[in-house]
Amino acid sequence: ARCARLHERAARSQEAVRASRREAGECRRQLQARLVEMESLRGAHQSLERQLQELEERHNAEAAGLQDTIGQLEDDLRNTKNEMARHLREYQDLLNVKMALDIEIAAYRKLLEGEETLFNMGSVGLPALNSLPNPTYSFEPRSFSSST
Numbered sequence: 001a002r003c004a005r006l007h008e009r010a011a012r013s014q015e016a017v018r019a020s021r022r023e024a025g026e027c028r029r030q031l032q033a034r035l036v037e038m039e040s041l042r043g044a045h046q047s048l049e050r051q052l053q054e055l056e057e058r059h060n061a062e063a064a065g066l067q068d069t070i071g072q073l074e075d076d077l078r079n080t081k082n083e084m085a086r087h088l089r090e091y092q093d094l095l096n097v098k099m100a101l102d103i104e105i106a107a108y109r110k111l112l113e114g115e116e117t118l119f120n121m122g123s124v125g126l127p128a129l130n131s132l133p134n135p136t137y138s139f140e141p142r143s144f145s146s147s148t
Helices: 002-121 126-130
Strands: none
């Protein structure tokens, strides 16, 4: 009876050992699957890290290019503003000259009309013409330096 119990115990122990071995084998298979999955995820992680780094480098390069473009556009804007200011000054100077010339032309026109009137009257002699006041006009033309 004792032997039978021992055999029975041995059979249960063998069954427990087999179950433990099956469980250990299943655990090993799961461990291997997890290790393979972990390596796969590491590879994917490294790939994503590289892509992220490449994107950051591309972004930085684009940002630097855009900063350069902004700098160039700001320089162009400054140059254009300076050129517009210069053209405005030249225009103002020319407008001043035109106004002075218009005034001078008007004065000469008045002078000519006055002489025509005297000439048409015919009774006025040459000495009488000399007695008319001689208007003096002062016009000092500016010197311009034109870049165009």
